Amino acid sequence: MKINFLYITLFSLLTFNASAQKAGVKKGDKNYDKFAYIEAIKTYERIAEKGFKNPEMLQKIANGYYYNAELVKAEKWYGELFAMTEEVEAEYYFRYAQSLKSVGNYTKADEMMAKFNQKSGNDLRGLLAKEKKDYREIIKKNSGRYKLEDAGVNSQYSDYGPAFYLDKVVFTSTRDTGNFSKRKHSWTDQYFSNFYSADLNQEGALSNTDRYGKKLNSKFHESTPAFTKDGKTVYFTRNNFLDGKKGKDANKVTLLKIYKATLVDDKWTNIKELPFNSDSYQVAHPTLSADEKTLFFASDMPGTKGLSDIFKVDILGDDSYGTPVNLTELNTEGRETFPFVTSDNELYFASDGHPGLGGLDIFISKLEKDGSYKQVHNVGEPANSPFDDFALIINKANKRGFLTSNRPNGVGNDDIYKFLETKEIEFNCEQVLVGIVTDAETGEILPNTKLTLFDEKFNKLKEIMSGPDGRYDFGEVECEKKHYVRAERESYNTKEVPVIIGKESGSTELPIELETSVKKIPIGGDLADIFGINLIYFDLDKWNIRPDAAIDIAKILDVMMQYPTMKVDIRSHTDCRASHRYNEQLSDRRAKSTRDWLIKNGIAPERLTAKGYGETQLINKCADGVECTEAEHQLNRRSQFIITDL
Template identity: 35%
Template sequence: MKTKYLVLLISVAVLINPQLFAQKSKADRLFNRFEYAKAIPYYERLAQKQNKHEVYALTRLGDCHRLISNFEAAASYYEKLAVAGVNDASVYFNYGQVLRSMGKYDEAATQFQRYAVMNPEDQRGALFARYSTEVKTWAEPEYLYELFNAGTINSEYADFSPVYMNDGMVFTTDRMAQSGEKRYGWTMAYYLDLFFAQLKADEQSGIMVPGSPSVYSSRINQAYHDGPATFSSDFNTLYFTRVSRKAGELDSTRYYTNRLKLFSSNAEDGKWSDPVPFYLNSDAYSVGHPALSADGQTLYFASDMPGGFGGTDLYRVRRQGDGWGPAENLGATINSFGNEMFPYVYKDSVLYFSSDGHAGLGSLDIFRSETDGESWGKPENMKAPVNSPADDFGIVFHSNGTEGMLSSNRPGGKGQDDIYLFKVSERIPDSVLIAGLVRDKETMEVLRNATVFMLNTMNNEVLVLKTDENGKYTVKIKRGASLLFKGIKGGYYPDCINLELGAESKEAEIENRDLLLAKYKVDQIFVLENIYYDFDKWNIRPDAAVELNKVVTFLTENPDILVELGSHTDARGSFKYNERLSDRRAESAVEYIISRGIAKGRITANGYGEYKLVNKCADGINCSEEEHQQNRRTEIKISGDAATDDAGSQEPLNKYQAGQLLQLKDFDENFFKNCGGTGTGNELPIYTPKE
């Protein structure tokens, strides 16, 4: 019915303008013969005439350029059609594909969404729109791949699908193999042939690099397309793709059906035998892109035979005696609604292939899947730089596993498709998983629901962590950070750890030293360092205010603790005078603390005068000013425990939620002070317990 409708349209065109019809007919004939490069000039002339075929010609121009991977030109034609608002859903899908192949993911998502609205029954619209959004958030691959253009063997034409062979490599190319060779109308390049290049070690890159290429075998290469190929592990058997042409039903003089077929050849006296066709070859569908397992018992290939999941699927056949068993589709885990092709199996356990149906960076992306011997795992996109927005395919690994080759038509190459060499090394993760425990320092029991504040001193950000039922906290942080961990729990003395994450460290996980929190006890005394008073004075000096602010922080963090603030004098003056002076000093300090928001009933003042000297400087002893200053001190003693069964409801740390990101300025200025050190568990705490 559709064909009949098109015939009617063409008949009308002949009556209106025979010249335009001839122009369109010629262009379409070339297009239908897959001679897209040849068809472009005819569609260009048709589009310039501003006639009723203009939209049709622009659409075909976009398609032609897309099919020969000229994405910039294709996008310009599709853009004109999209701006004009053409009612052809395929235009928006193909426009999205081209934009995706150019790395313009946001714009591509828009076009895929338009396609999804116009053609909601096709899942590809919504799916590719999602793919275009997700790829921007992908993390880096597990291993580091360094790519090098294999400049010596690449040409201005297509060079792709390399395979290792003895001390060299064989690849497929559409450069001219012999003088006078005809060109292929699809791209106006020459027909595909297999070429060979010797490999040698390169000191600079540390990998094997190819020398000058030459035609591989006149016995294998024929007048039409040959390649890609695969070899047995002993290099005595060769499987390769060959394209056959069969005259079509519409017009036996003009239209052809191009089918990929597999052939094999064995080495006999240093020469390849006459190629033998594969038993699954058919004039109704294609079978190509062979990949032989290392043990030679399984042959993988791509085919569009009936019964698949998409355009082309991946299949395998297993060796049975001198022949092969039935074709097995690799299943829905590997195959998608799109096209899966260019399989390669590494050490019989990892399948590499290219697909435009799974989530990828662009057109064809390279994926890997591991097998457990029976089934294949979910394909993993190999990400950049193995993949790019353009076509990436035909990957192989050297037997050493640390280098390999792949094909890509990404920008910056020498031709249509280029071969790239790569070396693999272990990637230093950008981030490190840090795990640690919070324990009771005396009993070593884990403390659940403790709060850990992680300060990143590089940006002054504070991340709140909470321990789980096992007293454990975890956090993932980028390398190169300088971190300080402070563990707190109500009723416990805090502990701190410093941790430096080296940018070059290869550690993926770090077990942090345990944070050891000592439980506060009644009558436990802490000496406040640097709480000094001028002689015969009780006013709070600026240096004393800094230390008293730490008491405020301590009482805020531990609302269930009652304390006594004790003040001591030196021995100069009478006992009674010093008692009164120390009482005034203690009361002055308590008033300061209460003024900072601490409840009056939680802290009491007591002056001890000169009754508890810390050195020899009693009455009648000649001492220096510094020695007398040591006795003019202030101490904090835990005088009681106000904890109740519902103390948890009073816990001030409950206001902090796990994962909460704060700034250093959100905390009291003393919160992280005197909290660093060597990681011994006793480094410079806010208060020093008195032994």
């Protein structure tokens, strides 16, 4: 999904140089609509500095910096925008949150994400932010696993997107080493990118940087190559340009495509674009699976969830390919890009949609048995920062690799950093859900109990029976997810129990206690206790049956109807307030009021006795002279239903 850029017009500015300002805005709009953000920002800022501001202009200035990954400057202008109005599209809350992280204001960033979630509906970025409020603790847990250093090949421009190639590293740079034409791109005010190479030694050090792949480099952008292990095939990103012809979309913008080339006599030849490219959408940043049978890439092709998604496609041979498949389980409405697949089938990628430290963060996911990528982990600091961090590659054999970042104090715009991974991420959480089913009253084990496992949306996952020892085992379940377990057994009440599975490998124990549906009724027992019936309360100085109390007395009525020989002694009580004599008379009236209600509704008089006990049987401290709350006094204003005969 390409970003929509909204054209704006400013109303007349009632100043001497209004027409000049309009001309400036028109020029800025023209540059902005062409994605020429650097020129657009300069125009808009000059106008804003003279006091001519409105929300639309502030949006464009902030967006210009945001799209060029200058998040600190974007934060300033988004701050001005939100100071002027919060009546903006939901996406601006997200961008402001990302920009706030770049200046370390995570508290306000989290507030903006909460508002973004409210305004955006079912946007996964907002839902993830709500679900993972402790994301900074999770990132902290995954941090400290990399020793990061400057790679030694960086220039004052943008250097990024490294790839392993035999005993070299090939990377992308916007430095210009040409002797004649020096062409800059208006989006970024940097030279068009080309490939460069550097020798790689066993300690991960790079040296002897030089221009690489003369036939691969064109007068437009090339970036992010992916080489086969034998070094004879390369997939790479380039602007829509082949055989001297430049392609454009409907807006006359030259987008990105993936191309393939083969090495013949030490020269890259037979350059051709892949068949799923299009003039109408972007396809970029290829990487190969460990077996080189699958190509992963980023795109905003139809079916994309966000600004860019990670896709994969089967390589069928003879320059034919399958149908691209969206990795929907890890993509968000934000940017997922720069994939890299290791020899262990771990997928690294950059995203600003999953909770992170700000800008693009690097994440890792591992191929599941069903072919999906369900678990997504932030790789932590120092690989990630509040700025854009992306394009990580790693050699799993020696744990050495490279990544790109535009964090401060680098050499240029984007810089390549080398690293040594000192500890692998605690990745595969393997949890089993087990437990035992017992009688809630006696503790007796309950074998042959039917147990059904549901996910958080009550989709049925599995059905089993408890064993002879009352134990059950659902086997492996998904970590950090909410599930429900339903237990069903004859003569027992069905019970559903929620459980949240642990976040680390291990076992989640869920004991289930079932209550029998056939109650044992002892002489002298209180029906309120036996059947879980609420106490019958009365208002202060009243003895009439309250509407809420009538519901519970109706339960008593039903029980006595089920047991026609049962006899009950109704005992009513008061609190300590008023005199003993008054309370005794009041409670007696309450007891008889309850008895009369039951008789009126079908219970024979001889089955009921009733007596009031006043304040003689208080159930708490609230005697005369003791200060108590109204709620504490209420507990003493009650009735009991004692079984005297069956």
